Each structure stands twice: as C-alpha cells, then as structure tokens.
Amino acid sequence: MPLLPKPVVDVVFCEVENGAVLLHAAQEVYYGLNQVGAEIWQLLPPASAEIDGLLVSLQTRYPEVPATTLRDDVDALLLDLAAHGLVETPA
C-alpha cells in the first residue's frame, strides 16, 4: 500500500477559523489550508501511515463525498504540498 508523505519537521501548523496556515520559515513559505485541507494535514504521519487509512478516516467524516473525489482531492493536495516543500516523500 502507498505510504503517505511526512510533514517536514520544521513546518509549523497554525490553526485558524475554518482552516489552518502552514509555515516553513527556512523556505519563507506560508501555505493556507481550508478546513478539509487542515484535516488532511492532521491525518498525515504519524496519525496515518498509508493513504488508504487516511482516506478511510476522511470518508467517515465526509460520507456524502464520492470516494474517487476524495482520493483525487487528497492526491492533488499532497502533490501541491510536496511542490512547496512542506512534505517529504517516503524513501
């Protein structure tokens, strides 16, 4: 099963109303997350090790959303987080 990327150690997660802001001070990157994005971030390792576990947790919270939509949204967010240097791909 595919492993999830891990948050980069130096990244700060700051909760705000209906979302969160991530800060990677060394890279001078600020990144905004809406409520679902913030929930996905909090489900990254160590909360979940594999993407399937994360999707099951998310599906429980959002049963009305089709599984394929959830999967696509999670994939897109993880790719964007990686592009901004906020998560590191497992070796």
Added chain:
Amino acid sequence: MTSAAHYAVFGGVLQSVFAFPELRPASAAPDWALLEATEPPTPLGEMLGTHPINANCTARLFRTDEGLALTFDDTGRFDIPATGTLIRWHRGPAPDEAAMRTDVLGRCLALAMHQRGMLALHAAGLAFPGGAIALVAPSGTGKSTLAFALVRAGGRLLSDDTLPIELGPPVLARPGVQSIRLNEDSAALLGGEARFTPEVWGKREYRDLPDDVRAPAAVPLAAIYVLSPGAADADASVVAEPLPGFIASLALVGQHKLGALLGGSEAAPTLSRVAALTRAVPVRKLVVARDLGRLQEAAATLASWHGG
C-alpha cells in the same frame, strides 16, 4: 542633539535625546526611550530576515543576547532589548538624523512593539462610534485615499500607514503617525480645505489634521478590511464579504509592517499572533469601485456600518 524630550507616538510616549519635530510633545511617563549607544555593539546572532530599502540600503534583523538588533547600511544599528522599552542607536557610516528618525518611527518602534507582544500592521486605522477599523492593502491600492475619505465621512484617524494592534482581550488599535499621504490626483480632487505639503516623490502629505479628526487613544478593533479594487461602474460603490480564516491570515502576514524581517525563529510567533487576531476580529474583503467620483459615497457607506 538636545536634552531628552517626550513625544506622543503610537498611543504611547517616546523619550528621546534627539528632537522629533514631526511628533507632538507629551508629558506622560515614557513607554520607549531612544538613546545613543556609548558602548561598542555586542555580537550579532541569528539573522532573522532582510528587507531592501532602496538600491543603496538594506535592513537586516538579528537576534542578540539581549533581544534584537536592526541594522541599516546607512544609519547604522538599533539595539532593541527584549523588554521592548529601549532603542539604542549605534551610528552608521551615513548617520543622517532625518533618516534615523524615519527608521525609528518606522521599523524600530514597530519592532519594539513586536517585542511587547503587539502586531504592527501596514494598515490605515479609523475610529468610529462602533469601534475601529483597519484598512489593509499593498501600497498604491488606494488605502490612504479611502482613509482620507473616511475622515471626511466622520471617522477619526488612528494611522495612515502603521497601525499597532494590541491582541488583548479586547483587541485594541492604537494611534500611529497621524498624517495622510495622497498622490497628486487624489489630493487635488478630494483635498478640499485640507493643507497638503508640496509634492515629494508623487505624494503630498496632510499633516496638520485638526484634533477632532484624530483618535488620541487606543480603540477596540471592530473589523479588518482587505482592500480590493472593483469595477468603476459596479452597482454598489462598496461591498464587503467575509474572508476564511486561512486567507485572512495569509493576507495579514503579508501586510506586517516588518514583513520579511521577521523570518527565522520569529516567523512562527508572528504567525500565531496573526492567527489569534483573525480569530478575534472579523476580516473582510472590501471591494471598492475604482472611481474617485464615487469614493465619498463608498466611505459614507462603510462609515455607516460602524455607527458613523
């Protein structure tokens, strides 16, 4: 250099051995003291951030054993201990006192307020019966012009450029430097009886605001507006809509007076303060029709939302 005098600024009092003709005298006990250093500077630690001022001058912020040090290539170094009550100036290679005053009234006092747990927003602030509002926008997007129109609509000016925020509770907006700088077109169209200084770098300044349009003390902050220009022929001259917390936080982090200087290990506490502010005070996008002829109507509408 003169004997130490007291000046009113940012809702507090600055005691200074250097004259500040742009500030009003004050008699209360000082919140900050500006001194000239008599001892050699101590070593600089972690560099937290840099900000280019112009082609010949860059500002750099460092951590030191006693607090923070802000350096400028021209005026020199300003040490600001962790208490945020003292600014100690080490003269640089071009120690022009007018430039030093600009540095003190800009980034140095913003940093001293940061040391005391406040946020210094690059924002205009206006006080109304229903509380203060902050107008946040990048330079050149009409913040000062709208602030001037709001003064004409009954608001009292807290600040045109740097708005100190105490996180409270309650969240308070403090007065800043109380003058308004407008571009030539806005001053000509909206100025009326106001006496502006001659144009400098495309701007004219309105310094001698009457006391009844200045807010002399801190006011509870009711709302923060992030300005966005709208179509000149929009149906409504002004429209506000709430911003989600993460977008509001990103907008406000980008409008911190100290900007990129507060990087490194100062970035996270700054973000925490911004997040706390967005949780406590509504942040709205403000779309204002880009038409100077409709600006006073927009200002009157905005003022009416806050009891003006």
